[in-house]
Amino acid sequence: MTSPHEEENPVVLLTGNTWHIVEHSRRSAAALCGQAIGERRAHARLKQVGAANLCPRCLKLFQGDERRDA
Numbered sequence: 001m002t003s004p005h006e007e008e009n010p011v012v013l014l015t016g017n018t019w020h021i022v023e024h025s026r027r028s029a030a031a032l033c034g035q036a037i038g039e040r041r042a043h044a045r046l047k048q049v050g051a052a053n054l055c056p057r058c059l060k061l062f063q064g065d066e067r068r069d070a
């Protein structure tokens with residue numbers, strides 16, 4: 001039952017009271033939006049926490065990340 005579409009369900013880290021998307025799970029020092037991950041209170045997957053609980057900037061960057069190389 002493992003989904004092959006991990007790209008649609010990235011790792012998220014809880015820092016402060018907000019979930020942020022990170023690219024490399026626990027290794028990432030900063031979230032997608034640039035927020036430094038100072039404290040890793042928890043980690044999960046996007047679909048576990050729900051988009052409504054996610055940092056809106058991370059969510060927007062994630063959804064808009066479709067390789068716009070000219």
Ligand SMILES: [Zn+2]
Pocket residue numbers: 019020021031032033034035055056057058059
């Ligand atoms: Zn963020």
